[in-house]
Amino acid sequence: MREAYLVGAGQSSYGAFPEESYRSLFRTAFEATAESVPKGLEPDEIDEAVVGTLGVGGRQLGLSGPAVTEHVGLHGVPCTRVENACAASGYAVRQAVQAVRSGMADVVLAGGFEVMSDTSADATKYWLGVSGETEWERLSGTTFSGTYAQMASVHMREYGTTREQLSRVAVKNHANGAKNPHAQLGFECSLEDAESAPVVADPLTLYHCCPTSDGAACALIASEDVVSEYTDDPIRVAGVGAGSDRVGLFQREDYASIPASQRAAEAAYEMAGVGPDDVDFAEVHDCFSIAELLAYEDLGFCERGEAGELVESGYTELEGDLPVNTSGGLKSKGHPIGATGAGQVVEAFKQLSGTAGDRQVEGASRGLTHNVGGSGGAAVVHVFERAGAADSSTGVDA
Amino acid sequence: MSPAITAVGAYAPRFRISAEAFREAWGQFQASGISEKAVPAADEDALTMAYEAGRRALEAADLEGEGVDWLAFASSRPPLAEEDLSARLRAMLAVPRTATDHVFTGSTRAGTRALWAGMDALEAARAERVLVVAADAPRGEPDDGVDHAAGAGAAAFVLERDGPATITDRAEYGAPYPGTRFRESGRETTEGLGVTGYDRAAFTETIGGAVAGLEADPDPDAAAIQAPDGKLPYRAAGAAGVSTDAIQASATVHDLGDLGAASVPVTLARALADGHRSVLAVSHGSGAGADALVVERSDEVSASVDLEVGDSLSYAEYLRQRGVITSGPPAGGGAYVSLPSWKRSLPQRYRLEAGRCPDCGSLAFPPEGACPDCGSLTEYESTPLSRTGTLEAATTISQGGAPPEFAPLQSRAGDYAAVIVAFGAANGDGVARVPAMGTDAAPEAFGAGAPVEATIRRLYTQEGVTRYGFKVRPVSE
Numbered sequence: 001m002r003e004a005y006l007v008g009a010g011q012s013s014y015g016a017f018p019e020e021s022y023r024s025l026f027r028t029a030f031e032a033t034a035e036s037v038p039k040g041l042e043p044d045e046i047d048e049a050v051v052g053t054l055g056v057g058g059r060q061l062g063l064s065g066p067a068v069t070e071h072v073g074l075h076g077v078p079c080t081r082v083e084n085a086c087a088a089s090g091y092a093v094r095q096a097v098q099a100v101r102s103g104m105a106d107v108v109l110a111g112g113f114e115v116m117s118d119t120s121a122d123a124t125k126y127w128l129g130v131s132g133e134t135e136w137e138r139l140s141g142t143t144f145s146g147t148y149a150q151m152a153s154v155h156m157r158e159y160g161t162t163r164e165q166l167s168r169v170a171v172k173n174h175a176n177g178a179k180n181p182h183a184q185l186g187f188e189c190s191l192e193d194a195e196s197a198p199v200v201a202d203p204l205t206l207y208h209c210c211p212t213s214d215g216a217a218c219a220l221i222a223s224e225d226v227v228s229e230y231t232d233d234p235i236r237v238a239g240v241g242a243g244s245d246r247v248g249l250f251q252r253e254d255y256a257s258i259p260a261s262q263r264a265a266e267a268a269y270e271m272a273g274v275g276p277d278d279v280d281f282a283e284v285h286d287c288f289s290i291a292e293l294l295a296y297e298d299l300g301f302c303e304r305g306e307a308g309e310l311v312e313s314g315y316t317e318l319e320g321d322l323p324v325n326t327s328g329g330l331k332s333k334g335h336p337i338g339a340t341g342a343g344q345v346v347e348a349f350k351q352l353s354g355t356a357g358d359r360q361v362e363g364a365s366r367g368l369t370h371n372v373g374g375s376g377g378a379a380v381v382h383v384f385e386r387a388g389a390a391d392s393s394t395g396v397d398a
Numbered sequence: 399m400s401p402a403i404t405a406v407g408a409y410a411p412r413f414r415i416s417a418e419a420f421r422e423a424w425g426q427f428q429a430s431g432i433s434e435k436a437v438p439a440a441d442e443d444a445l446t447m448a449y450e451a452g453r454r455a456l457e458a459a460d461l462e463g464e465g466v467d468w469l470a471f472a473s474s475r476p477p478l479a480e481e482d483l484s485a486r487l488r489a490m491l492a493v494p495r496t497a498t499d500h501v502f503t504g505s506t507r508a509g510t511r512a513l514w515a516g517m518d519a520l521e522a523a524r525a526e527r528v529l530v531v532a533a534d535a536p537r538g539e540p541d542d543g544v545d546h547a548a549g550a551g552a553a554a555f556v557l558e559r560d561g562p563a564t565i566t567d568r569a570e571y572g573a574p575y576p577g578t579r580f581r582e583s584g585r586e587t588t589e590g591l592g593v594t595g596y597d598r599a600a601f602t603e604t605i606g607g608a609v610a611g612l613e614a615d616p617d618p619d620a621a622a623i624q625a626p627d628g629k630l631p632y633r634a635a636g637a638a639g640v641s642t643d644a645i646q647a648s649a650t651v652h653d654l655g656d657l658g659a660a661s662v663p664v665t666l667a668r669a670l671a672d673g674h675r676s677v678l679a680v681s682h683g684s685g686a687g688a689d690a691l692v693v694e695r696s697d698e699v700s701a702s703v704d705l706e707v708g709d710s711l712s713y714a715e716y717l718r719q720r721g722v723i724t725s726g727p728p729a730g731g732g733a734y735v736s737l738p739s740w741k742r743s744l745p746q747r748y749r750l751e752a753g754r755c756p757d758c759g760s761l762a763f764p765p766e767g768a769c770p771d772c773g774s775l776t777e778y779e780s781t782p783l784s785r786t787g788t789l790e791a792a793t794t795i796s797q798g799g800a801p802p803e804f805a806p807l808q809s810r811a812g813d814y815a816a817v818i819v820a821f822g823a824a825n826g827d828g829v830a831r832v833p834a835m836g837t838d839a840a841p842e843a844f845g846a847g848a849p850v851e852a853t854i855r856r857l858y859t860q861e862g863v864t865r866y867g868f869k870v871r872p873v874s875e
Contacts, residue, residue: 122728126802130733133833135743136764139735139857139867140833141795141804142816149793150818157846201816202794202841250818250833251770255791 002223004100004237006384007230008037009349011217011342014184014334016117020214022056026068026113029216029339033109036349037220038231043072046220047105049079050095052088052112053338055127057119068113068216077109083338085131086287088112089217090341090371090380096221097237097382106226111218112343114336124212131337131374133248145209145288147249147375149201152290154255156203159305161293163203167194168311169289170207170331176318177328179358184213184334208289210329215336217343235352238274238366239383241267247377258291258376261298265370268381269300276300279383280364281351282322283344285372286329295370296324299381318359326351326359341371341380348384401520401528402561403693405461405700407454408667409447409533410551410654412838413437414708415716420546423713429547431628435655437711438535438550440719440810441837441855444473445483446866447552447660448533449490449854454702455529455554456491463492466556468525470512472502472532474658474684475581475588477864486866487531490748490854498525506579506624507683508532508659509553514689516557517565528557534658537587540722544579544588547627549655551705553663562697563670569611572687575600579626579684588684601630604688605680606637616692620644620674622665624682625651638680638690648672654705664705666693671701724809727860728802740865747867750785750821750852752830753778761823763830783830785852786873787821790831794841803858804835815844819870821852838871849873 010032012025020028034041051065061067065081084091089112096110116124129138137147155161171191177183194207220230227234243263246252252259269275276299284299286292293307301322302310310316316324327333327347330340348367350356356364366385373379416434420427429435438447448471456463469491471484484499493499500515502508509532516528533552538544557565577591578600590597605623609616621640623631628651632642648669650657657664662681669677670693677693717723745751746764753765756779760771765778795816800808808814815836820829836844837855844850850870857865 120729122802122805125728125805126733129801132733134733135735135739137833138733138801139803139865140816141800141814141835142793142833143795143799143801145799146793146795146816150791150816153793153846154791199794199796200799201796204793246770248833249791250831255818 001101002103002225004097005222005224005227006219006235006237006345006349007222007227008033008041008220009218009346010036011182011339011346012215013182014213014215014336017214018118022113022115023068023071025214025216026111027072029111029218030072033218033220038233039229041220041230043074045107046074046077046109047107048099049074049077049109050082050092051079052082052092052341053114054083054085054088054131057115084378085373086335086337087341087371087373087378087380088338090344090369091242093219093221093342093345093382094240094242094380097240100221100223106223108221109218110221110342111216112338112341113216114338115214116212116336117214137248137250143201144375145201145204148288148290149204150249151255151294152203155290155293158256159308161308164191164195165293165308165312166203166208166289167191169286169292170194172311172317173286173325173329173331176326176359177332180328180333183328183332184211185332186328204288204290210287210331210335213334213336215334215339215343217339217346219342219345219349234387235349235384236387237382238385239268239272241265241271242380244378245376247374249375258294258298258372258379260376260379261295261370261372264379264381265299268383272383274366274383279322279366279368281326281361282324282368282370283327283347284324284370286325286331287335289331291372292324292329299368299370323361326356326361344369344371345382352384352386399521399559400564400566401517401557401559402565403555403563403670403699404558404561405455405459405556406553406667406670406703407451407458408551408553408664408703408705409450409454410436410705411438411442411447412707412709413439413711413719415711415713419713419716424541427546428543429627431652432547432655433652435549436551437716437719439837440721440807441869443477443856444475444533444535445477445486446855447535447550448487448531451533451552451554452487452491452529452531455556458700458702459556461556464494466493466527466529467497468516468519468528469493469497469499470502470516470530472508472512472530472659473534474503474506474508475534475536476501476503489744492749493529505683505685506658506661507681507687507689509663510679510681510689510691513555513691514568517568520557520559530555530557532660532663534660536656536658538589539587542589543627544590547656549657551650551654551657551660551664553660553667563693563695563699565691566694567612567614567692569608569690570687571604571607571611573604573607575686578686598633600686601682602634602637604682604686605634608680608688608690609638612690612692615639616678618644618676618678620647620669620672620677622648622662622669622677622679624680625649625661626656628652638678640678647674650705667701667703668705670695670699671703718810721806721810724806727806737863745780748854750783750868752781752783752823754781754828759828761828761830763832782824783821784824787819787850789817789844789846789848789850790820791818792844792846803860807858813841815841817844817870819850834868834870836871837869843872
């Protein structure tokens with residue numbers, strides 16, 4: 001199989017943009033991606049496109065993929081829409097890697113978009129409900145926040161995790177997001193802000209939950225045969241892993257972890273030949289603060305039950321040993337469902353190409369992205385590394 | 399042959415509101431003789447109360463629903479004006495499809511009409527075991543006497559050809575008294591013209607007429623007389639030939655309010671549970687008509703009649719629970735669960751039927767798709783779960799955080815618990831995990847590890863169709 005490389009990535013700002021359409025947002029992301037390619041990109045060099053989205057303002061479009069690629073001039077390019085709830089564009093990136101590795105394409109555009117701010121609060125709740133287990137979980141009155149709150153309550157009970165530790169995730173991610181010009185909630189928040197915010201679903205407060213967002217993000221994947229036409233400093237897609245699970249939390253054996261993440265991470269580490277100690281930074285799915293803590297454990301950054309202490313220790317802060325969510329994460333940067341996974345790859349690209357500005361992780365040569373659909377029905381993990389970084393790995397098993 | 403009552407169950411919602419709360423809100427209270435009354439919770443109606451009482455009666459009789467071959471549901475105010483709700487009640491109580499079922503409505507006499515018909519079925523040997531359930535929650539306009547009196551409750555009776563409480567005598571009487579108590583088509587609320595003397599004449603004439611039709615003059619320890627308020631039954635004491643003490647003996651109106659079609663049934667159930675030897679039960683129905691029944695108890699009747707528990711509501715909370723001051727469901731769409739999809743899940747929602755994998759023996763809930771343990775795609779064997787279980791995970795859905803289907807409920811009933819419960823198989827072999835909504839207690843009562851029991855409540859209403867299904871409530875240890 002051929003190697004696949006990340007040669008460019010870009011995104012729109014995330015937020016509420018009444019003057020923008022899903023297509024114009026995608027155009028912004030596409031143009032930013034083209035500009036990020038060191039040696040430039042001509043649109044007609046793109047062989048294929050894969051786009052992730054859940055829907056457009058609560059509407060479902062049958063051809064939402066071609067609708068955005070034609071808008072940016074990619075007429076005639078095969079385009080597929082993938083949909084795995086909040087992991088839609090994480091899976092789009094994986095599809096792009098597959099297409100390149102298989103030899104079916106040399107240059108593939110992977111992206112995603114979402115418009116969530118143009119429906120009423122009530123209609124948004126209807127729309128968000130499509131990503132969960134509908135017939136039983138939702139009709140027992142549970143929302144996503146409720147499902148993650150159930151996970152949090154179990155994690156707190158089993159491991160003594162505290163609400164303050166949940167709040168520290170928000171404080172950290174806001175601190176990072178304040179350094180990200182694309183972030184939706186790019187302001188700092190204090191521990192007190194997070195603790196005193198209204199409760200959404202006990203124990204989660206408003207500051208433990210990500211916002212709803214508009215936005216788009218893209219990543220460009222190229223094969224080993226053409227990578228030198230785009231960059232002299234390639235970033236290799238070292239590992240890809242994905243996993244799925246029962247959609248409803250109640251159907252899983254364990255409420256205090258996301259097994260799909262564990263499966264995805266295991267596969268990605270194995271493919272990359274590295275372990276969790278070998279990554280320099282990570283963008284993880286923190287739709288709720290408990291999700292980031294679960295990710296620490298599921299991705300092997302710490303042992304089961306130790307995530308609360310890990311965040312408290314500062315280990316995952318920007319200046320820590322393993323900075324997590326340098327972009328601000330879903331919490332501060334925003335969570336436009338279909339764009340989220342690709343947006344994480346944008347941050348990985350910036351970090352590995354040394355263009356992350358104030359939030360640059362010094363000497364970053366290997367990073368991980370982790371994108372979860374629903375409450376864990378699907379997950380995808382990517383390991384990216386600057387070419388040559390493989391030599392520095394210890395090859396520790398995941 | 400005289401049919402006999404072999405078991406009774408009665409139910410009243412947990413909420414109570416006092417006459418004083420009405421006085422504070424309205425400056426007056428128009429339902430004499432009522433000190434407090436029961437109020438159905440936002441997720442309750444006549445059908446869910448019928449389920450509660452029916453289940454209690456079956457448990458008292460040590461029966462499962464499959465032992466019943468004739469079922470009646472009686473209410474002056476069924477949640478739907480047209481639809482055979484006995485079909486839903488039958489499914490909730492697991493009464494076989496082959497059983498006969500009936501809905502009785504149209505007047506506050508419907509409860510005794512249902513008893514009457516059940517007795518007929520037994521006497522005609524068209525039934526072996528009858529379950530009659532009367533449940534009601536009248537409503538009036540907020541400023542009128544009907545609403546001030548309106549309570550809520552349900553009673554259920556298992557009838558057989560022989561048993562400890564024989565219905566030895568019965569008589570009926572009808573006379574037209576238009577305008578005494580009526581509900582117009584399409585209206586939520588019952589009204590009356592309030593022509594005092596005329597109303598009283600309708601009440602006493604029909605009750606007197608029914609009692610006069612009995613073969614013998616009754617001399618009961620307790621009398622269950624229709625109680626639209628706390629005063630009228632006593633005014634009919636003379637017509638019914640009973641003392642006011644006998645009426646007071648097991649009266650329910652003073653602490654539960656006007657129970658409509660369940661008024662006489664609930665009082666009769668309480669009288670039997672209280673151990674009275676001889677009970678005269680006389681209903682009065684809007685229209686007007688009356689049924690008189692004489693029950694002679696020779697032995698103890700199995701009874702599950704707990705009507706005491708109560709949480710007090712303020713008047714504003716009362717209006718909220720009733721949905722008087724809340725908006726309707728939100729607009730929108732997405733992830734709509736169609737009625738055919740819903741219908742397929744009724745065995746699970748009503749009766750907690752899980753599936754057992756024939757290959758590896760593990761339980762699946764819902765019983766569809768590949769076995770969660772071994773992945774087998776064979777057909778599950780239907781396996782009922784125990785109705786009691788243990789909470790494994792819990793959260794409180796705070797105001798405004800409910801899925802849209804539940805927004806109206808949350809605005810009426812407030813924050814609620816969303817939980818995952820482990821229910822064991824009824825036969826003790828294996829456990830299934832099920833998501834559920836908490837009811838009947840504050841969300842804080844739903845801590846992990848707490849024991850809970852399942853009951854049936856209104857879940858949500860969409861396109862005019864109310865979806866009923868299980869919820870859980872804490873069990874006192």
